[in-house]
Amino acid sequence: MPDERLPFPESLCHRCAAPPRYVKTASSVFILCPLLPQKYPPQPVLKCPLFREKPGSR
Numbered sequence: 901m902p903d904e905r906l907p908f909p910e911s912l913c914h915r916c917a918a919p920p921r922y923v924k925t926a927s928s929v930f931i932l933c934p935l936l937p938q939k940y941p942p943q944p945v946l947k948c949p950l951f952r953e954k955p956g957s958r
């Protein structure tokens with residue numbers, strides 16, 4: 901379940917089996933995708949060709 905403190909709660913990344921990593925700084929949380937070459941896709945990700953639903957995320 902997406903944590904409401906995470907950025908962009910509507911982002912597909914939170915439900916993705918990639919899985920993304922959350923990189924925390926003092927002021928922000930960044931979503932690092934392990935599959936995309938650019939690593940930090942523009943958020944919120946609403947469509948992604950590499951998205952696969954994480955088991956148990958619904």
Ligand code: SF4
Pocket residue numbers: 912913914916917918919920932933934935936941945948949950951952
């Ligand atoms: S594959 Fe797509 S949906 Fe999954 S974490 Fe990466 S950018 Fe987000």
